[in-house]
Amino acid sequence: MTVVAQLAEALTLGDRRALSKAITLVESTRAEDRAxxxxxxxxxxxxxQRSSRIGxxxxxxxxxxxxxxxxxxxxIAAGRRxxxxxxxxxxxxxxxxxxxDKTRMTHLSVDDRAFxxxxxxxxxxxxxxxxxxxxIVLCEAAGYDLIFVxxxxxxxxxxQVASMVDCLLLVLLAGAGDELSSMxxxxxxVADIIAFNKADGDRIGLVESDAATLRxxxxxxxxxxxxxxLLVSARNGTGVPELWKTLEQRDCELEREGTRAERRAxxxxxxxxxxxxxxxxxxxIRRPDLxxxxxxxxxxxxxxxxxxxxxxxxxxxxxxxxxxxxx
Amino acid sequence: MTVVAQLAEALTLGDRRALSKAITLVESTRAEDRAxxxxxxxxxxxxxQRSSRIGxxxxxxxxxxxxxxxxxxxxIAAGRRxxxxxxxxxxxxxxxxxxxDKTRMTHLSVDDRAFxxxxxxxxxxxxxxxxxxxxIVLCEAAGYDLIFVxxxxxxxxxxQVASMVDCLLLVLLAGAGDELSSMxxxxxxVADIIAFNKADGDRIGLVESDAATLRxxxxxxxxxxxxxxLLVSARNGTGVPELWKTLEQRDCELEREGTRAERRAxxxxxxxxxxxxxxxxxxxIRRPDLxxxxxxxxxxxxxxxxxxxxxxxxxxxxxxxxxxxxx
Numbered sequence: 328m329t330v331v332a333q334l335a336e337a338l339t340l341g342d343r344r345a346l347s348k349a350i351t352l353v354e355s356t357r358a359e360d361r362a363x364x365x366x367x368x369x370x371x372x373x374x375x376q377r378s379s380r381i382g383x384x385x386x387x388x389x390x391x392x393x394x395x396x397x398x399x400x401x402x403i404a405a406g407r408r409x410x411x412x413x414x415x416x417x418x419x420x421x422x423x424x425x426x427x428d429k430t431r432m433t434h435l436s437v438d439d440r441a442f443x444x445x446x447x448x449x450x451x452x453x454x455x456x457x458x459x460x461x462x463i464v465l466c467e468a469a470g471y472d473l474i475f476v477x478x479x480x481x482x483x484x485x486x487q488v489a490s491m492v493d494c495l496l497l498v499l500l501a502g503a504g505d506e507l508s509s510m511x512x513x514x515x516x517v518a519d520i521i522a523f524n525k526a527d528g529d530r531i532g533l534v535e536s537d538a539a540t541l542r543x544x545x546x547x548x549x550x551x552x553x554x555x556x557l558l559v560s561a562r563n564g565t566g567v568p569e570l571w572k573t574l575e576q577r578d579c580e581l582e583r584e585g586t587r588a589e590r591r592a593x594x595x596x597x598x599x600x601x602x603x604x605x606x607x608x609x610x611x612i613r614r615p616d617l618x619x620x621x622x623x624x625x626x627x628x629x630x631x632x633x634x635x636x637x638x639x640x641x642x643x644x645x646x647x648x649x650x651x652x653x654x
Numbered sequence: 655m656t657v658v659a660q661l662a663e664a665l666t667l668g669d670r671r672a673l674s675k676a677i678t679l680v681e682s683t684r685a686e687d688r689a690x691x692x693x694x695x696x697x698x699x700x701x702x703q704r705s706s707r708i709g710x711x712x713x714x715x716x717x718x719x720x721x722x723x724x725x726x727x728x729x730i731a732a733g734r735r736x737x738x739x740x741x742x743x744x745x746x747x748x749x750x751x752x753x754x755d756k757t758r759m760t761h762l763s764v765d766d767r768a769f770x771x772x773x774x775x776x777x778x779x780x781x782x783x784x785x786x787x788x789x790i791v792l793c794e795a796a797g798y799d800l801i802f803v804x805x806x807x808x809x810x811x812x813x814q815v816a817s818m819v820d821c822l823l824l825v826l827l828a829g830a831g832d833e834l835s836s837m838x839x840x841x842x843x844v845a846d847i848i849a850f851n852k853a854d855g856d857r858i859g860l861v862e863s864d865a866a867t868l869r870x871x872x873x874x875x876x877x878x879x880x881x882x883x884l885l886v887s888a889r890n891g892t893g894v895p896e897l898w899k900t901l902e903q904r905d906c907e908l909e910r911e912g913t914r915a916e917r918r919a920x921x922x923x924x925x926x927x928x929x930x931x932x933x934x935x936x937x938x939i940r941r942p943d944l945x946x947x948x949x950x951x952x953x954x955x956x957x958x959x960x961x962x963x964x965x966x967x968x969x970x971x972x973x974x975x976x977x978x979x980x981x
Contacts, residue, residue: 365963365964368961369961369963369964372958372961373958386714592956592957593956595955595962596952596955596956598962599955599956599966600952601962602966602967603966604934605966606966606969607931607970609967609970614974616977616978617974624926625923625927628922628923628926629919629922631700631922634700635922635925635928635929636692636929637696639930639932639933640692640929640933640936643930643933643934643936646973646974646975647941647944647974648975650943651943
């Protein structure tokens with residue numbers, strides 16, 4: 328049995344160390360590891376059709392990790408096995424992790440029925456790690472049937488997260504500034520459920536008023552399927568059972584309406600598009616002749632001899648087979 | 655004379671309407687317009703070697719636009735012609751602009767010696783618009799010699815902005831939360847100058863203390879070239895002349911050390927890499943045979959018949975010429 332076959336077997340038996348090892352392998356940027364990862368993922372398929380994939384996004388400081396910790400406990404009590412993929416914005420220069428989300432999930436990180444894994448974004452744009460889709464498949468293969476994908480929402484990344492999950496939960500804070508609230512508009516267009524966090528203490532009035540305003544505006548902008556707007560306090564637990572119930576309901580609807588299968592098909596299409604871009608980049612790594620051609624073009628651009636647009640078009644045209652119409 | 659030649663001529667004469675028209679053309683996503691844009695940009699070259707390109711980034715609500723408005727006035731008084739490319743995070747679904755940055759730049763937007771243009775990010779990730787590099791070239795061709803590129807800094811986009819400018823100004827607020835400050839770490843690694851904004855009223859003590867802490871930590875983490883840390887109030891103008899002076903000094907240093915030419919060469923290299931990806935995507939639009947092959951692969955992935963990774967690698971391998979070693 329090959330190393331990859333052994334790893335796949337241990338993983339599907341639910342071995343936590345095998346899962347950690349598989350994740351490390353999949354996140355590795357070494358070419359040999361990448362080949363093994365592709366082999367492993369080919370063995371595991373496209374994930375479970377009976378899992379729930381929930382994206383959790385929101386501005387920095389909205390309390391996403393604490394809320395996932397509280398929701399995860401509800402889910403475990405309901406018999407689910409919970410995995411959290413917490414996207415960890417890392418510095419493009421040092422490559423190191425900045426956030427230690429694990430420390431924010433005080434309950435889940437010590438619970439045997441949960442698996443928490445922060446993933447560095449490795450300088451990739453958009454707030455999701457390059458391997459998030461692959462990590463979802465690994466967790467599902469290991470028997471986790473509720474996958475939380477946590478990411479920082481900054482007005483653009485939500486579209487990317489939405490393409491990976493069945494349901495997108497947007498975590499908001501009341502009383503945010505002008506610019507912040509206009510950035511949230513993009514998020515609101517793709518959110519399935521919206522939760523105002525930190526609805527506690529003397530903030531309750533403010534939160535209730537912001538939530539009421541938001542509900543009104545959503546009824547106008549998304550009359551067909553306005554997302555539910557809930558109030559929670561991840562810190563003291565208020566509203567968390569109701570939020571979990573809403574997430575479960577939404578999940579049942581997906582199943583009943585047959586929309587989960589559709590969502591999964593479009594998740595696979597989005598994954599394929601991302602993989603296509605990656606395969607295109609990898610070409611140059613594997614082919615020294617093409618890498619040399621690219622380096623020559625880049626230097627001619629840097630020296631001012633060629634225009635970036637023309638040089639790029641020329642290089643791509645030279646690489647591709649002739650159009651059938653021209654041949 | 656072709657339409658593009660006429661536009662290029664009017665542009666280089668400093669005609670504002672021609673500049674607006676050229677920007678609209680370059681931002682157009684229609685294939686015909688794109689061909690004209692490439693022709694226009696080929697005529698204009700890679701921009702001016704005597705301009706200053708300054709990136710301004712920071713979290714939402716840091717007051718970037720107001721600060722650019724104040725700095726722009728200083729620059730105009732110093733005889734510069736100022737263009738502001740304000741990146742406008744737009745919703746991926748509606749495609750519409752969300753922020754009206756122009757309204758935040760109350761002075762520059764009505765000054766004949768300045769040109770302010772918000773650009774939608776069109777759902778692109780990373781906080782910069784897909785055409786920012788090209789717009790810089792257009793503004794420089796029209797005679798603007800100080801280009802501010804404003805973008806929302808969210809921990810990742812700064813690397814992209816840094817690849818487009820000579821100098822990166824990071825605008826911070828004192829007293830930001832934990833998560834926020836860890837996101838800023840990536841920014842601090844690439845920032846050339848850091849300004850704490852809103853250093854006014856009863857906030858001054860807080861700002862001074864945060865600035866002192868930051869200076870200490872920068873002296874340790876970036877001992878070779880720690881960025882200057884300044885206090886400003888864009889609203890009441892305190893510290894703005896000092897910040898402008900620091901920007902000017904930094905600009906002189908770039909010139910004196912010959913680093914501007916190096917920076918410009920690496921800006922061109924980064925532009926070429928982005929153009930290469932774009933040319934790769936455009937291939938499918940121009941070639942119905944390749945588009946059909948991609949669509950077939952995507953459907954076989956969506957139906958579960960093929961794995962996303964394998965299908966993508968297979969398609970790319972089929973498109974490329976055989977390796978010289980194998981032929």
